[in-house]
């Protein structure tokens with residue numbers, strides 16, 4: 001147990017589950033073995049399970065070194081659990097939405113202190129989908145060796161248990177609802193907090209480009225002092241093979257599911273290093289804020305966005321672009337993200 005004690009996120013999630021109470025459904029969706037431990041992968045669900053309401057999914061800890069993503073979700077869940085004990089408005093909201101959380105998708109990576117899972121596979125390069133444009137090697141995903149970073153796993157190999165569990169959760173608990181939004185929390189790239197959307201593996205617009213643009217517009221109008229997010233298709237930063245969200249988005253679209261908008265929050269960790277260069281001396285400093293005041297600031301920084309995504313999902317029909325508004329949103333998004341100069 002001594003090594004588990006060194007993993008504050010695994011312990012914090014256990015403690016949260018202990019006090020979650022009857023309004024939170026806590027399931028182990030798979031187990032992974034790492035360093036002699038059999039670790040649960042947890043999914044926590046709140047709210048109305050009826051397909052007639054929308055759903056929002058929160059994912060974190062896909063990469064074992066990006067602990068801040070899980071910490072942000074555990075802090076947010078903790079906030080919700082506390083409010084469940086007194087806040088009638090939250091109970092009212094949960095009658096109109098389902099919330100699904102997988103705060104630590106890759107607990108084996110957390111235990112071992114690795115980006116990859118215990119088999120050496122980078123889960124965010126692992127989906128069965130190749131980039132349609134050239135992806136930088138090895139960053140974009142490689143099949144040479146699990147000893148190198150960004151290993152995709154063997155071609156045609158079995159799906160890793162963490163990815164299989166994530167697919168199952170998304171298919172059963174998000175695709176089943178009349179509209180679904182997801183956000184997957186990462187860190188380790190750039191000076192700004194980016195909100196990426198598909199595709200990572202191709203440079204063409206997704207079918208819901210107008211909806212994504214309208215969501216961005218809604219957020220900017222509603223929260224004009226939260227301009228620190230940069231929303232863009234992931235391919236504008238870099239392209240990769242095997243992106244889980246590209247794969248799931250395509251599946252939802254091909255199978256005719258209701259709208260599914262998957263977002264990735266890529267927290268701009270280079271800013272934390274710029275402000276505190278000593279972080280470079282700590283292996284986790286590349287991905288996580290280490291100074292206490294900055295850490296606390298990051299934990300509260302995204303709560304407004306998480307609340308907003310729920311409000312937007314519940315109120316989908318009130319802002320979903322249709323007709324001429326949809327055409328205008330499409331045109332604006334094409335010009336911002338897919339013109340030759342963008």
Ligand SMILES: [Zn+2]
Pocket residue numbers: 062063066124186187188
């Ligand atoms: Zn990541």
